[in-house]
Amino acid sequence: MTEHHIQRAFDRDLEAMQALIMRMGGLVEDEIREATRALIERDLELAAKVRADDKTVDALEHQVNEAAARIIALRAPAASDLRTVLTSMKIATALERCGDYAKNLAKRTSVLVEMPPIEGADKALGRMAREVELMLKDALDAYLRRDAELANQVREHDAEVDQMYNALFRQFLTYMMEDPRNISACMHLHFIAKNLERMGDLITNIAEQTIYLVTGEMPEEPRPKEDWVKVARAVASGAAQPDAGEAKGEGGA
Amino acid sequence: MTEHHIQRAFDRDLEAMQALIMRMGGLVEDEIREATRALIERDLELAAKVRADDKTVDALEHQVNEAAARIIALRAPAASDLRTVLTSMKIATALERCGDYAKNLAKRTSVLVEMPPIEGADKALGRMAREVELMLKDALDAYLRRDAELANQVREHDAEVDQMYNALFRQFLTYMMEDPRNISACMHLHFIAKNLERMGDLITNIAEQTIYLVTGEMPEEPRPKEDWVKVARAVASGAAQPDAGEAKGEGGA
Numbered sequence: 001m002t003e004h005h006i007q008r009a010f011d012r013d014l015e016a017m018q019a020l021i022m023r024m025g026g027l028v029e030d031e032i033r034e035a036t037r038a039l040i041e042r043d044l045e046l047a048a049k050v051r052a053d054d055k056t057v058d059a060l061e062h063q064v065n066e067a068a069a070r071i072i073a074l075r076a077p078a079a080s081d082l083r084t085v086l087t088s089m090k091i092a093t094a095l096e097r098c099g100d101y102a103k104n105l106a107k108r109t110s111v112l113v114e115m116p117p118i119e120g121a122d123k124a125l126g127r128m129a130r131e132v133e134l135m136l137k138d139a140l141d142a143y144l145r146r147d148a149e150l151a152n153q154v155r156e157h158d159a160e161v162d163q164m165y166n167a168l169f170r171q172f173l174t175y176m177m178e179d180p181r182n183i184s185a186c187m188h189l190h191f192i193a194k195n196l197e198r199m200g201d202l203i204t205n206i207a208e209q210t211i212y213l214v215t216g217e218m219p220e221e222p223r224p225k226e227d228w229v230k231v232a233r234a235v236a237s238g239a240a241q242p243d244a245g246e247a248k249g250e251g252g253a
Numbered sequence: 254m255t256e257h258h259i260q261r262a263f264d265r266d267l268e269a270m271q272a273l274i275m276r277m278g279g280l281v282e283d284e285i286r287e288a289t290r291a292l293i294e295r296d297l298e299l300a301a302k303v304r305a306d307d308k309t310v311d312a313l314e315h316q317v318n319e320a321a322a323r324i325i326a327l328r329a330p331a332a333s334d335l336r337t338v339l340t341s342m343k344i345a346t347a348l349e350r351c352g353d354y355a356k357n358l359a360k361r362t363s364v365l366v367e368m369p370p371i372e373g374a375d376k377a378l379g380r381m382a383r384e385v386e387l388m389l390k391d392a393l394d395a396y397l398r399r400d401a402e403l404a405n406q407v408r409e410h411d412a413e414v415d416q417m418y419n420a421l422f423r424q425f426l427t428y429m430m431e432d433p434r435n436i437s438a439c440m441h442l443h444f445i446a447k448n449l450e451r452m453g454d455l456i457t458n459i460a461e462q463t464i465y466l467v468t469g470e471m472p473e474e475p476r477p478k479e480d481w482v483k484v485a486r487a488v489a490s491g492a493a494q495p496d497a498g499e500a501k502g503e504g505g506a
Contacts, residue, residue, distance in 0.1 A: 062471075065339070068339070069332075069335055069336070069339060072325055072335060073331065073332060073335055076329045078326070079322075079326060082322055082325060082326055083322070086318070086321070086322060086342075089339075090346075093343075093346070173436060173437065173440065176429065176433070176436050177433045177436055180429070180430045180433070183426060183429050183430055183436075184426065187426065187443075218315075
């Protein structure tokens with residue numbers, strides 16, 4: 001009876017912690033969508049809202065950490081329960097960083113409004129942001145349902161985001177070379193693309209943590225992805241060179 | 254007697270975990286130094302060594318996570334001891350990401366060898382890398398000695414790294430505008446500067462975790478840093494615009 005009672009208390013605490021994480025995830029999804037809309041519509045008010053909302057995400061991460069510490073201290077969870085708690089903490093950390101990138105995207109809007117528009121860039125970034133948002137949605141579902149298969153699909157999805165980034169990198173480089181007046185705007189737009197690509201990496205980390213949660217093993221195989229060094233070399237020297245691979249989730253947690 | 258014995262077991266386990274973290278930190282210091290030397294001397298063999306060494310850092314982070322889970326499960330640490338264990342896990346995660354950035358720096362060397370050199374860039378990047386390396390050394394010392402004052406100095410030090418980055422951003426933008434043939438190389442060099450700036454942020458996170466460890470409170474005051482949006486606007490439109498503030502440690506952990 002007591003054993004049963006204790007078990008239920010752990011489950012209740014864990015559910016409360018998961019609810020915090022799902023709330024964080026929902027807010028970060030909103031941040032990505034709204035930051036992108038703010039960029040496309042040059043809406044400084046919406047951009048300001050994203051920056052304000054990110055404070056809530058930060059506060060929630062703090063709450064997740066406190067909840068985790070409390071569960072560990074009060075419930076002394078055994079092996080697999082402890083894994084759930086520690087993994088959930090890591091997921092919260094990844095979400096918080098995703099929110100930071102969305103906030104940064106919103107910040108750049110206020111710089112970009114003062115620069116000449118770059119043809120097609122907003123649309124392409126919008127598509128990329130949409131992919132990242134979908135990845136996040138799936139990663140959160142996979143975590144909540146402990147669905148390793150869906151988590152694996154998220155990992156594979158990231159390759160598409162990487163390809164979108166590589167295409168944009170080439171495009172921005174071309175615009176810069178064509179007209180030096182485009183250089184400043186393209187540098188900022190490129191940062192936005194890079195931030196979206198990094199969000200994809202962080203969301204992949206979340207998916208990998210879920211796989212670890214379900215199977216007890218981190219996925220061994222590196223995700224399929226273009227080797228940017230190879231690609232950069234293949235492209236004619238001096239021409240547009242794709243880029244990727246910043247501090248990838250490779251082996252990271 | 255038993256209480257005493259249990260306490261000593263916890264301390265022993267904790268020391269073993271800290272030893273793993275210090276080994277990680279030492280390796281990441283080496284990675285930063287060697288990746289920078291590889292870049293400056295265009296030494297592809299040394300760059301390859303950095304990339305191989307990063308695997309050891311990744312493996313050590315995994316060991317830290319396992320050690321933490323084992324301590325929690327076996328020793329059921331109370332409040333402040335638990336804080337030490339969880340905080341140490343976060344420090345290991347930050348170190349692992351630092352190592353990823355150093356590895357990425359090493360990867361870029363193999364692209365840059367095939368591009369025209371940019372005057373003064375290597376020297377400036379070398380100075381920046383040296384600052385980051387010193388920050389890391391201090392952050393590790395602060396963690397090991399539980400020295401909140403030294404940790405605070407690390408935080409302040411980060412403002413200098415940010416300034417170095419902003420100066421380099423301007424410089425690379427100028428080179429790009431002067432001659433489109435510099436654009437590709439400058440983009441890669443700019444990434445290196447950005448990676449070093451991010452390492453500074455991660456090391457600042459490590460310092461903040463140490464402050465939390467010692468005082469029980471995360472530092473409230475945001476670190477003194479240039480508001481890049483403000484600076485970007487102040488600079489004449491179309492001219493070199495500084496940049497910073499990617500997914501800052503603000504509120505992150």
